[in-house]
Amino acid sequence: MEGYNHREIEEKWQEKWALDGIYKVPDTEAGKNNFYQLVEFSYPSGNLHTGHWYAFAVPDIFARYKRMQGLNVLYPMGFDAFGLPAENAAIKNGGDPAEWTERQMEAMRTQLRSMGASFDWSREVVTCAPEYYKWTQWMFNQFLKNDLVYRDITMVNWCPKDQTILANEQVVDGKCERCGTEVVQSEQQQWMLRITKYADRLVDDLDKLDWPEEIKSAQRNWIGRSEGSEITFKLSTDDTVSVFTTRADTLFGVTYIVFAPEHPLLEILPIENRDEVNAYVVATKKKQELERQQSKEKTGVQLKGITAINPANGEEVPVWIADYVLSGYGTGAVMGVPQHDERDREFAEKMGLAIVDRPLVDKKEITEKVGGKLVKTYRLRDWGISRQRYWGCPIPIVYDPEGKAHAVPDEHLPWLLPTDVDHTPDGTAPLARSKELLERTEKIFGAGWRPEVETMDTFVDSSWYFYRYLDNKNEATFASPEKMDTWMPVDLYMGGAEHTTMHLLYSRFWTKALHDLGLVKDSEAYKVRRNRGLILGPDGNKMSKSKGNVINPDEYVERLGADTVRMYLAFMGPYGVTVNYPWDPNGVVGVRRFLERVWKLKAKIDVEKKVCKTDPLVHKTIKGVGEDIDEFKFNTAIAKMMILLNALEKEEKIVLGSYKALLKLLSPFAPHIAEELWHELDETESIHLASWPTYNTDFLIEETVTLAVQVNGKVRGEITIAPDIAKEDIEAAALALPRVIAIVAGGQPKKIIVVPKKVVNIVF
RNA sequence: GCCGGUGUGGCGGAAUGGUAGACGCGAUCGACUCAAAAUCGAUUACUCGCAAGGGUGUGGAGGUUCGAGUCCUCUCUCCGGCACCA
Numbered sequence: 001m002e003g004y005n006h007r008e009i010e011e012k013w014q015e016k017w018a019l020d021g022i023y024k025v026p027d028t029e030a031g032k033n034n035f036y037q038l039v040e041f042s043y044p045s046g047n048l049h050t051g052h053w054y055a056f057a058v059p060d061i062f063a064r065y066k067r068m069q070g071l072n073v074l075y076p077m078g079f080d081a082f083g084l085p086a087e088n089a090a091i092k093n094g095g096d097p098a099e100w101t102e103r104q105m106e107a108m109r110t111q112l113r114s115m116g117a118s119f120d121w122s123r124e125v126v127t128c129a130p131e132y133y134k135w136t137q138w139m140f141n142q143f144l145k146n147d148l149v150y151r152d153i154t155m156v157n158w159c160p161k162d163q164t165i166l167a168n169e170q171v172v173d174g175k176c177e178r179c180g181t182e183v184v185q186s187e188q189q190q191w192m193l194r195i196t197k198y199a200d201r202l203v204d205d206l207d208k209l210d211w212p213e214e215i216k217s218a219q220r221n222w223i224g225r226s227e228g229s230e231i232t233f234k235l236s237t238d239d240t241v242s243v244f245t246t247r248a249d250t251l252f253g254v255t256y257i258v259f260a261p262e263h264p265l266l267e268i269l270p271i272e273n274r275d276e277v278n279a280y281v282v283a284t285k286k287k288q289e290l291e292r293q294q295s296k297e298k299t300g301v302q303l304k305g306i307t308a309i310n311p312a313n314g315e316e317v318p319v320w321i322a323d324y325v326l327s328g329y330g331t332g333a334v335m336g337v338p339q340h341d342e343r344d345r346e347f348a349e350k351m352g353l354a355i356v357d358r359p360l361v362d363k364k365e366i367t368e369k370v371g372g373k374l375v376k377t378y379r380l381r382d383w384g385i386s387r388q389r390y391w392g393c394p395i396p397i398v399y400d401p402e403g404k405a406h407a408v409p410d411e412h413l414p415w416l417l418p419t420d421v422d423h424t425p426d427g428t429a430p431l432a433r434s435k436e437l438l439e440r441t442e443k444i445f446g447a448g449w450r451p452e453v454e455t456m457d458t459f460v461d462s463s464w465y466f467y468r469y470l471d472n473k474n475e476a477t478f479a480s481p482e483k484m485d486t487w488m489p490v491d492l493y494m495g496g497a498e499h500t501t502m503h504l505l506y507s508r509f510w511t512k513a514l515h516d517l518g519l520v521k522d523s524e525a526y527k528v529r530r531n532r533g534l535i536l537g538p539d540g541n542k543m544s545k546s547k548g549n550v551i552n553p554d555e556y557v558e559r560l561g562a563d564t565v566r567m568y569l570a571f572m573g574p575y576g577v578t579v580n581y582p583w584d585p586n587g588v589v590g591v592r593r594f595l596e597r598v599w600k601l602k603a604k605i606d607v608e609k610k611v612c613k614t615d616p617l618v619h620k621t622i623k624g625v626g627e628d629i630d631e632f633k634f635n636t637a638i639a640k641m642m643i644l645l646n647a648l649e650k651e652e653k654i655v656l657g658s659y660k661a662l663l664k665l666l667s668p669f670a671p672h673i674a675e676e677l678w679h680e681l682d683e684t685e686s687i688h689l690a691s692w693p694t695y696n697t698d699f700l701i702e703e704t705v706t707l708a709v710q711v712n713g714k715v716r717g718e719i720t721i722a723p724d725i726a727k728e729d730i731e732a733a734a735l736a737l738p739r740v741i742a743i744v745a746g747g748q749p750k751k752i753i754v755v756p757k758k759v760v761n762i763v764f
Numbered sequence: 765g766c767c768g769g770u771g772u773g774g775c776g777g778a779a780u781g782g783u784a785g786a787c788g789c790g791a792u793c794g795a796c797u798c799a800a801a802a803u804c805g806a807u808u809a810c811u812c813g814c815a816a817g818g819g820u821g822u823g824g825a826g827g828u829u830c831g832a833g834u835c836c837u838c839u840c841u842c843c844g845g846c847a848c849c850a
Contacts, residue, residue, distance in 0.1 A: 221846045477776035639787035759782045
């Protein structure tokens with residue numbers, strides 16, 4: 001037998017598996033239940049890094065395990081292929097983003113294949129393909145018809161470098177998530193999706209989901225529901241202003257009212273110190289949002305000549321504007337209750353406003369009494385999806401000569417992205433420069449019609465991709481109801497923690513919207529969600545080129561093999577928890593050693609041998625490995641296989657069945673070496689089509705058990721006895737230990753506790 | 765500040781309230797070798813002791829229990845989310 005040559009066998013089996021199509025998944029298979037396991041598809045960067053391996057290769061263990069257990073497992077892969085990097089590459093080097101993307105995808109497919117993952121490539125989904133975005137646009141049209149889409153002028157986050165709008169989720173510490181440029185606020189028209197309409201359900205339905213609390217809590221925080229009252233104050237000018245408060249019970253303690261500087265009433269009120277007020281408003285607008293949030297120093301200006309009447313007691317209180325009141329939240333005006341609110345107190349003290357201590361009242365009663373209403377507000381904003389970029393899904397809208405927006409009718413979908421675009425950025429949307437798009441629009445709709453030149457946020461593309469895997473070639477609909485019935489909802493969705501309040505929230509919204517339109521059955525797409533952690537550099541820091549701590553998986557695959565890399569990543573710690581693990585270049589060698597020893601162990605097989613004293617351990621290992629995989633504890637599953645190997649190696653000769661069982665247990669983790677060794681045993685069918693080994697409980701019955709003997713809770717020795725021995729005999733055996741006799745020294749134990757198979761505690 | 769998570773050897777980590785540190789890495793010693801690597805064997809929480817054996821130990825302080833890494837109370841650290849959100 002040759003030595004373990006990973007290069008040879010990995011390539012050989014990858015080719016063979018592809019050729020035989022062993023991972024091609026039918027929509028239904030007789031006698032098998034379907035299991036839909038999803039991982040977040042990736043952007044085609046053309047560079048498969050350690051993170052990808054951790055994201056795809058480790059869940060592949062689970063998919064393979066489920067398949068061997070007799071489930072019909074779908075584990076698909078695709079590409080979230082629209083997005084800025086392709087366009088930036090085109091800007092930098094010239095060329096076409098579509099071609100660039102295709103090249104990157106081809107490179108990535110090759111790299112992905114090197115993982116030995118069991119993806120069903122026949123179901124691949126590529127979001128930038130017209131066959132795909134046709135349905136993205138179709139859904140947009142459906143949403144438009146059902147009032148889930150609208151056009152609005154809003155303050156947006158604008159990245160001056162990328163020349164595009166960013167969602168709040170894409171702004172990190174006031175900087176563009178992608179390029180790190182300081183984000184500025186600017187007022188723009190854009191297409192909005194009414195995600196806020198679903199805010200309550202997005203919060204409430206979390207309770208039904210088997211998701212880690214950490215994810216649910218992050219989504220709740222992000223949506224930021226708060227329940228309170230809207231109360232109207234009359235002004236001295238006969239105008240009225242509504243305030244939102246969660247503390248209606250403090251209404252009697254109101255000593256002033258404050259507007260946000262952007263409040264629309266400011267323009268119409270007869271303010272005596274108009275110049276002073278305007279100056280404050282202008283100064284506020286100049287401040288960027290970031291600055292406004294950082295400097296907590298209270299500022300503000302009183303609106304002279306304006307007062308408000310407290311509806312609870314008729315008291316007349318002054319009215320101010322101050323930038324500590326946010327225009328985008330609640331009603332953009334608050335009641336100042338310095339006695340009960342820290343911010344109000346700070347403001348009142350600085351401005352010399354009254355602070356009064358009044359009794360609290362019932363929130364609900366007082367709200368009703370003063371004609372207010374109980375309301376909920378949310379931190380979540382509607383989702384602006386307009387991007388002034390080229391490489392995205394075109395928004396299927398055209399404008400008539402009067403400038404009115406119309407949906408591009410379904411029969412003209414896909415509304416193709418034009419190709420005649422100069423990618424040099426000039427601050428305008430690239431599609432505005434396309435002759436092709438304009439001519440197409442006029443040809444179909446008439447002279448004077450103009451196309452929408454914005455493209456969609458790529459989070460739109462990824463909000464429904466998991467449906468398309470189920471039926472990726474369907475030309476009549478995005479996915480047939482029958483196929484969705486057999487697969488949805490997703491049984492297990494593993495992904496990155498960074499998507500918790502972005503993709504994960506958006507796609508939940510999308511599913512609910514499709515559900516309400518009768519297009520899908522479930523209102524939640526993912527039954528179980530697990531976030532994974534990060535693989536850090538050997539120095540314990542996040543991998544980055546500048547730190548020089550980047551681990552290139554290709555090098556390790558070349559040197560030690562894909563099986564070793566997969567298995568090492570699984571061995572580092574439990575999966576599905578957001579814990580970060582540093583890559584240990586020595587640790588990975590340990591896994592390789594394990595595989596080599598499995599390889600060598602084959603020489604010890606004795607086909608004549610039928611029983612071995614390791615047989616019970618084999619059964620125990622089968623049980624344990626299965627249980628660990630069920631809980632995503634791949635690390636301890638591997639440890640158990642190592643324990644078994646250690647024991648088998650100590651034997652002169654081993655039973656063939658034991659070796660086969662070990663190979664089966666190993667096969668989800670290290671699919672190539674397991675397949676190779678399996679075939680060397682004269683097996684002809686793939687090990688990956690074999691069934692998961694079963695264990696015989698007869699072997700799990702222990703002949704003897706070892707109990708710790710404690711005196712007053714401290715371990716003083718141990719006894720090895722038959723498991724079914726009587727309590728009295730156990731006590732006697734424990735008391736007979738020389739060390740116990742020495743400690744007890746003839747005294748009478750107060751009590752003896754016997755925990756079967758575990759411990760004897762002599763309390764003395 | 766609010767919410768969520770985390771804390772165990774030199775390192776990654778393991779432990780249904782029942783012998784803390786499985787498994788792996790690293791380290792030390794030994795075998796093999798001219799030598800090194802690889803491989804194999806032994807040791808490896810800390811500490812006192814020649815040894816037998818003892819003491820201490822899961823961020824910290826209390827508590828419940830025959831028995832606590834695990835349960836309870838308080839507290840600290842680090843990581844993540846939200847944050848002038850009324």
